[in-house]
Amino acid sequence: MSGSHCLFCRAEKREPLTFLSLLSPDTSTGFCLSCQEQLERIDPLYSCRLCGRDLHSLEPAFVHDQICHDCIRWKQSGRNGLYGRNYAIYSYNGFIKEVMTMFKFRGDAILADGFEKELKKAYSRIIDHRLRFRFLNLRSGGEYEAIVPIPLSRERLVERGFNQAELLARKLGQPIVDALIREKNEQKQSKKNRRERLLMRETPFHLKNDQVRIVTGKKILLVDDLYTTGATMRLAATAITAAHPKQIDSLTLIHG
Amino acid sequence: MLLSSKNDSSPKFSLDVQHFLYGREYRAEELPFSEKVIKTHIKNGYVAIRPAVELLKENLLDLLTGRKKWQCRRCGNRDQEAFAVCTCARCRKKCVYCRHCLNMGIVRSCTKLVTWSGPAPKAWASVNSVARLCSWNGILSEEQTAAANALDQALAAGYSFLIWAVTGSGKTEIIYKAIERSLMQGHHILLATPRTDVVRELLPRIRSAFPSITVSGLYAGSDDNDPQAQLVISTAHQLIRFSDCFDCVFIDEVDAFPFHYDPMLEFAVRKAAKPGAPFGYLTATPPPGLRNAYLMGSLRGIKIARRYHGHPLPVPLFRWIGNWTRFIQHGQLPKTIHEWLMEKKKQGCQQFLFVPTVTLARELTEILQKEGFERTAGVHAEDPDRHTKVAAFREGKIRTLVTTTILERGVTVPGVEVAVLGADDPVFDACALVQIAGRVGRSPDYPEGDILFFHNGKTFAMVQARHQIEQMNKEGGF
Numbered sequence: 001m002s003g004s005h006c007l008f009c010r011a012e013k014r015e016p017l018t019f020l021s022l023l024s025p026d027t028s029t030g031f032c033l034s035c036q037e038q039l040e041r042i043d044p045l046y047s048c049r050l051c052g053r054d055l056h057s058l059e060p061a062f063v064h065d066q067i068c069h070d071c072i073r074w075k076q077s078g079r080n081g082l083y084g085r086n087y088a089i090y091s092y093n094g095f096i097k098e099v100m101t102m103f104k105f106r107g108d109a110i111l112a113d114g115f116e117k118e119l120k121k122a123y124s125r126i127i128d129h130r131l132r133f134r135f136l137n138l139r140s141g142g143e144y145e146a147i148v149p150i151p152l153s154r155e156r157l158v159e160r161g162f163n164q165a166e167l168l169a170r171k172l173g174q175p176i177v178d179a180l181i182r183e184k185n186e187q188k189q190s191k192k193n194r195r196e197r198l199l200m201r202e203t204p205f206h207l208k209n210d211q212v213r214i215v216t217g218k219k220i221l222l223v224d225d226l227y228t229t230g231a232t233m234r235l236a237a238t239a240i241t242a243a244h245p246k247q248i249d250s251l252t253l254i255h256g
Numbered sequence: 257m258l259l260s261s262k263n264d265s266s267p268k269f270s271l272d273v274q275h276f277l278y279g280r281e282y283r284a285e286e287l288p289f290s291e292k293v294i295k296t297h298i299k300n301g302y303v304a305i306r307p308a309v310e311l312l313k314e315n316l317l318d319l320l321t322g323r324k325k326w327q328c329r330r331c332g333n334r335d336q337e338a339f340a341v342c343t344c345a346r347c348r349k350k351c352v353y354c355r356h357c358l359n360m361g362i363v364r365s366c367t368k369l370v371t372w373s374g375p376a377p378k379a380w381a382s383v384n385s386v387a388r389l390c391s392w393n394g395i396l397s398e399e400q401t402a403a404a405n406a407l408d409q410a411l412a413a414g415y416s417f418l419i420w421a422v423t424g425s426g427k428t429e430i431i432y433k434a435i436e437r438s439l440m441q442g443h444h445i446l447l448a449t450p451r452t453d454v455v456r457e458l459l460p461r462i463r464s465a466f467p468s469i470t471v472s473g474l475y476a477g478s479d480d481n482d483p484q485a486q487l488v489i490s491t492a493h494q495l496i497r498f499s500d501c502f503d504c505v506f507i508d509e510v511d512a513f514p515f516h517y518d519p520m521l522e523f524a525v526r527k528a529a530k531p532g533a534p535f536g537y538l539t540a541t542p543p544p545g546l547r548n549a550y551l552m553g554s555l556r557g558i559k560i561a562r563r564y565h566g567h568p569l570p571v572p573l574f575r576w577i578g579n580w581t582r583f584i585q586h587g588q589l590p591k592t593i594h595e596w597l598m599e600k601k602k603q604g605c606q607q608f609l610f611v612p613t614v615t616l617a618r619e620l621t622e623i624l625q626k627e628g629f630e631r632t633a634g635v636h637a638e639d640p641d642r643h644t645k646v647a648a649f650r651e652g653k654i655r656t657l658v659t660t661t662i663l664e665r666g667v668t669v670p671g672v673e674v675a676v677l678g679a680d681d682p683v684f685d686a687c688a689l690v691q692i693a694g695r696v697g698r699s700p701d702y703p704e705g706d707i708l709f710f711h712n713g714k715t716f717a718m719v720q721a722r723h724q725i726e727q728m729n730k731e732g733g734f
Contacts, residue, residue: 107362109342157345
């Protein structure tokens with residue numbers, strides 16, 4: 001793939017000619033401007049401090065101290081355990097839904113390349129953010145020591161051909177640890193409603209025996225494509241908790 | 257499994273598999289049969305299997321540079337930019353996949369395409385040819401009759417044939433004779449067109465002309481897929497899953513938009529036809545390849561320069577309207593257009609307004625509705641209500657239809673008049689303009705009508721289009 005065409009709409013990318021683009025033309029693959037405009041980026045300064053949701057679209061009554069109502073309920077439920085917070089890059093909208101359909105269900109794996117820049121940017125922002133925290137609060141911080149993509153069940157993996165979370169995680173440019181297995185081939189999360197998702201208590205995830213050592217005492221970053229209710233993340237965190245990691249956070253491409 | 261056990265000496269195969277796979281080509285994972293059944297059929301030679309994405313033969317340069325070139329066997333894609341690599345969980349290797357035909361289900365280099373290679377099903381070969389199949393009772397003009405006979409003879413002898421006929425000359429009726437003869441021989445016939453609207457227009461006409469034949473219409477979103485149909489009317493996109501199926505192929509409007517734009521569509525039609533099947537091309541504006549082949553004599557064909565009602569083609573008039581898009585942006589209607597529309601409103605006739613872009617179609621519709629031209633609607637390719645709007649226009653409920661080039665072909669509304677706004681836009685090439693002009697005066701009751709090109713500077717395409725129409729009129733003896 002060369003970079004002259006948009007990854008998604010395949011129209012010719014027409015980026016404005018500037019001195020910078022003249023001196024170092026951008027040949028990386030990616031989306032054209034009109035596709036990028038349709039992606040709804042979440043403002044990191046005004047997003048929920050726990051789930052990364054864009055708070056602009058939420059009624060002020062549901063927000064307390066930059067934490068959204070859902071996260072307060074999670075806190076009260078006592079099911080958070082070691083799970084800390086989620087970071088998200090885009091809000092869910094019609095356009096990104098189309099992109100994800102193409103990516104996940106039609107199998108256009110190369111679309112992950114289009115998100116590479118943003119994922120890397122988000123990752124370095126997260127680390128930076130934590131470093132600043134360390135300086136102020138003397139909290140130990142820094143890079144995540146293990147990046148764990150949320151796995152698919154064996155059956156689904158064969159059906160789809162690839163794990164979208166793993167592809168996205170690889171784009172972070174950090175080594176990834178494939179520590180989890182998804183045992184049961186349960187119903188797709190996207191086919192369940194909110195109640196059904198939250199009711200599920202038994203985790204479908206299991207830690208691989210040979211990976212326990214790698215995870216113990218480490219800071220873990222879970223990676224997935226979508227954060228909706230947060231149920232998946234907490235179930236995965238529960239499975240990892242057995243190995244006593246230091247902390248678990250997560251990064252998703254989309255919130256919604 | 258249904259096993260044909262009539263004759264013990266004949267090898268056995270499942271009729272289900274035969275009916276499902278004959279004339280089609282599916283990905284192995286799309287099949288509703290168990291792997292074991294398919295494997296036995298492959299072993300006995302009834303089912304053929306091949307990789308979906310294959311390496312093209314390398315030339316010396318690629319050999320030296322180590323570059324690999326791929327080809328998709330399903331859609332014929334050879335554009336290397338439309339291939340991508342992913343890690344594949346199925347074969348646990350890196351797989352190349354074709355991005356061009358992803359919408360039909362992904363094909364990777366480990367995907368297998370499966371087709372029938374055994375004997376043809378009995379149902380296909382049966383002939384019920386006693387009575388006349390065609391119940392169309394119209395009378396063909398002299399030119400039409402001559403063309404119909406020539407077409408029939410050429411196709412019967414296995415030669416491809418070009419019908420180069422002006423818009424509104426009754427092309428569809430010309431092919432009835434050849435279709436009837438072919439059906440009687442038990443042939444399986446394809447009528448391919450580039451556009452959904454044309455399929456929807458043709459389907460009821462063909463159905464009523466051939467009442468005893470199962471006709472199926474394939475277009476995106478159609479639920480009318482009878483695998484046993486003897487006559488299939490389809491958009492080219494829908495033909496991707498066909499392979500070696502049709503004995504005779506008609507392509508209506510060979511030169512229309514997606515066709516000459518996307519080589520996949522031509523590939524799909526060629527793949528759907530049996531090897532050596534004759535093609536009947538129908539067009540008012542043949543693409544250079546076909547036109548040259550016809551003029552040089554390597555392709556048989558006939559030219560019809562007169563409409564079936566015997567009146568000349570309306571010749572387009574050019575009207576300069578300056579920088580009209582600025583008017584539209586300011587929410588105004590250029591004066592010349594306003595006057596023309598007022599005049600037409602008084603006469604009470606329907607109009608098509610062609611515009612170059614979807615945005616302009618939307619804006620112009622709004623302006624017209626605001627200016628008091630009631631019963632105005634706009635359509636474009638992504639419009640979900642497009643079919644209902646076109647139907648309402650046909651019934652006369654909508655007076656003015658603002659449209660992009662999607663309605664340039666195949667849509668026949670008696671007494672309609674046409675204006676092209678921004679005829680100088682590169683979207684409107686000479687072919688498109690000839691087709692648009694051909695919307696006017698198609699019915700014998702209204703053989704004339706306005707066709708106006710509103711422009712901001714004449715283009716070569718506009719002049720060419722007018723020249724072609726005048727030339728055809730001259731050849732038609734006017």
